[in-house]
Amino acid sequence: MxxxxxxxxxxxxxxxxxxxxxxxxxxxxxxxxxxxxxxxxxxxxxxxxxxxxxxxxxxxxxxxxxxxxxxxxxxxxxxxxxxxxxxxxxxxxxxxxxxxxxxxxxxxxxxxxxxxxxxxxxxxxxxxxxxxxxxxxxxxxxxxxxxxxxxxxxxxxxxxxxxxxxxxxxxxxxxxxxxxxxxxxxxxxxxxxxxxxxxxxxxxxxxxxxFTPLERDIGPIIESVIAKSPQRVIVASFSSHVHRVQQVLDAAVANGRVVALVGRSMVRNMGIAADLGYLRVPEGVLVDLKTALELPDDRVVFMSTGSQGEPMAVLARMANNDHRIEVGHGDTVILASSLIPGNENAVYRVINGLTKLGANVVHKGSARVHVxxxxxxxxxxxxxxxxxxxxxxxxxxxxxxxxxxxxxxxxxxxxxxxxxxxxxxxxxxxxxxxxxxxxxxxxxxxxxxxxxxGEITDADLKDRRILAEEGFISIFVAVDRQTGKAIVGPEIQARGFAEDDSVFDSVRPQIVAALLEASNNGVTDQHGYSQAVRRTVGRWVNTQHRRRPMIIPVVIEA
CATH class of the missing domain: 3.60.15.10 (Ribonuclease Z/Hydroxyacylglutathione hydrolase-like)
Incomplete structure (x- = not known):
């Protein structure tokens, strides 16, 4: 309705x-x-x-x-x-x-x-x-x-x-x-x-x-992928997916491998699940990360977080070569999760990073490793x-x-x-x-x-996106309050916009002229001069460069 x-x-x-x-x-x-x-x-x-x-x-x-x-x-x-x-x-x-x-x-x-x-x-x-x-x-x-x-x-x-x-x-x-x-x-x-x-x-x-496929159909597929993997296997899933972790533990045992849980939430949640009897841990299958890293590559499975491409999670850090587990040729990575809407780009970025490092990445699109x-x-x-x-x-x-x-x-x-x-x-x-x-x-x-x-607002996020995508330009100028004449500057600093400062040579005279015009129109305060600078630089950068960077004028009256 x-x-x-x-x-x-x-x-x-x-x-x-x-x-x-x-x-x-x-x-x-x-x-x-x-x-x-x-x-x-x-x-x-x-x-x-x-x-x-x-x-x-x-x-x-x-x-x-x-x-x-x-x-x-x-x-x-x-x-x-x-x-x-x-x-x-x-x-x-x-x-x-x-x-x-x-x-x-x-x-x-x-x-x-x-x-x-x-x-x-x-x-x-x-x-x-x-x-x-x-x-x-x-x-x-x-x-x-x-x-x-x-x-x-x-x-x-x-x-x-x-x-x-x-x-x-x-x-x-x-x-x-x-x-x-x-x-x-x-x-x-x-x-x-x-x-x-x-x-x-x-x-x-x-x-x-x-109908949604059965969970039990996933176990044999994971076991088969692990069996065919010549080196290390990394399985990424939600840190609370007890059933999936159970299947990975069982598949590891069937292939003579041990499992190391990686990621603070994964270790915490599976510890709770095991203590309460929801996770059955075969004897000797779980080892800590340090022990797993010292074992032969074909004897280890790492069960990690980061299946949604979260930038600070374990899997993304592996893809960026920023983790103790260094992914390389012959390793297999299994993404045992569905894509949450909105996470697609982040997940594919991780998949591409892992593939570039030489890993064989198996996900729901290529094999039924998740329901x-x-x-x-x-x-x-x-x-x-x-x-x-x-x-x-x-x-x-x-x-x-x-x-x-x-x-x-x-x-x-x-x-x-x-x-x-x-x-x-x-x-x-x-x-x-x-x-x-x-x-x-x-x-x-x-x-x-x-x-x-609750202190960060949508406006703050918009500023962050502008800084990340368009860069920022700051303009310092000292003006005579009565005449609007530039005494010092304009000095222009930019980040994420242009490496060569000479790109601003054409706009400096425009800033000087805008300050004089503002004075002739009755502007005598710092805010009015700052607005004149902002408008001038904004119009120039949009016309000449088709960009919308953050513009921060700093005007000092003398």
Whole structure:
């Protein structure tokens, strides 16, 4: 349905409100706020990883502004699973109020607690499991097992007086999962019989026909690639992909190799998974990096981070020859992950770098070394038919994914006007069995840049992009305040624009003339002279060089 954006209406009694602060219209930064009876329930709080147009940014958070003044109204944070795009922002939320209870599965909470420890935050964790039902204020929650690319993922059914919402979190319908834990379609059907008033499904692969392939089909392929590799093997994956690491461990054992985990998050997360029994580590297979580097090349597998081309991650550093593991001819690199939208250029840059060093790079485009953790169109159709929701609000996907998911709902009989394709900040109200758009809040990106949070703005990033792409020019000149005559200068310095300073010879007389003209037009202050210099240099550089560098005039009045 079309969305008319307007200020939020007052929340009527008996109405459930949904406010997405991230994850709608994008893949990452997932965070949904439910409100009923003046109380708030937060489902997931994740991060988005920066792209090329976010220079210097480490992480991107949801915008907490709409709930910043209502932190005491939050009943709890419920986490569907342990991936960064669902838990990565939890420390930043708890810095605003550190006693918010956190609910999640055993593995999810263990990963969160390790993250919070780094931020010196002691959480209030509450372990929940599939089949469990709890009450938090006006919210009655039931947890449902779903299969994903990390163990212990949960969907959550949220009951209030306004109706029943089924929020899937990330899921797929692998019928032969490695851990034997399938998506509980019986629970989905039972909830459907009860009457799901609003379905909030993962839509990442809604535009992919058919069904997501089985995880177990990947193991033999990885084992075969390792068997054919004459030297070292490097496998890059998400640091929380327990199933993929398990397959690599098993494949290494089958080929008489040992495995070294590389990357701080990989070592931390797999240690947690092994301690809790989610990762089965064959005896003697794991060695530390130092030991692995001393072993023959054909006896080692390195399991690393960096599958999305992150510039500071292990794999990118290898591609840049900036890591202890020096990739060379005969080495094999396996990228065991899907491409997150927006990361394509970064990943291909890493692939090219590794290939240039002589490595054989195997990725999803050349061999089935990864399957997605998200339900494809065929699986979503099954869910829509089983759940039979009255209303649908697709989440977790770019706009094309959300639209495809809504189209699938319509094909199964959901009226088009009962599907809502929205974006972050769009408010959805559920009342009397109908979900409606109730307003739009202006929510944006919050950037983590080093130790600062939220201090970097889009304008700052624009300046950084200009500096990186167009260079910068500074002009120093001392002028007579009364006449505008240049007494010293203009002296011009440039970086990233032109190596030969003689290129500015033609613009110096123009700057002198512009200062005199500004004085004749009544300018007598430093700001007015600076603007005259900026306009003159900007016009010259655009006309003569077709460039738009950052221009910084420094005018001193004498």
């Amino acid at each position: 079309a969305i008319d954006v307007y200020d939020p209406v007052e929340l009527a009694p008996g109405t459930l409100r949904l406010l997405p602060l991230g994850g709608v219209g994008e893949v990452g930064r997932n965070m949904m706020v439910y409100e009923f009876g003046g109380r708030l329930l937060v489902v997931d709080a994740g991060v988005l990883f920066p792209e090329e147009h976010h220079p210097g940014v480490d992480l991107i958070l949801p915008d907490f502004a709409p709930i910043r003044d209502r932190l005491d109204d939050i009943e709890a944070v419920v986490l569907t699973h342990g991936h960064e795009d669902h838990i990565g922002a939890v420390p930043y939320l708890l810095k605003l109020r550190d006693d918010i209870p956190i609910y999640g599965s055993r593995l999810t909470l263990a990963l969160v607690e390790a993250k919070l420890k780094e931020h010196r935050i002691t959480p209030l964790p509450h372990v929940v499991a599939e089949g469990q039902r709890i009450t938090l204020g006006p919210f009655d929650l039931e947890f449902v097992a779903v299969n994903h690319s990390i163990p212990d993922a949960l969907a959550v059914a949220i009951r209030t007086e306004a109706g029943l919402v089924l929020h899937t979190g990330d899921f797929k319908m692998d019928q032969l999962p490695l851990d034997g834990r399938i998506t509980d379609l019986r629970a989905f059907a039972r909830l459907g019989e009860e009457g799901v008033d609003l379905f909030v499904p993962d839509s990442t692969n809604a535009d992919v026909p058919g 997605s953790g998200h339900a494809a169109a065929g699986e979503l159709l099954y869910c829509y038919n089983i759940v039979k929701p009255s209303n649908v609000f697709p989440v977790h996907g770019e706009y094309r994914h959300l639209t495809a998911s809504a189209d699938l709902a319509v094909e199964t009989g959901v009226p088009r006007e009962r599907t809502i394709v929205a974006e972050n900040g769009i408010i959805i109200d559920l009342a009397d069995g109908v979900a409606r758009v109730a307003g739009h809040l202006d929510v944006g990106y919050v950037y983590v840049d080093g130790s600062t949070v």
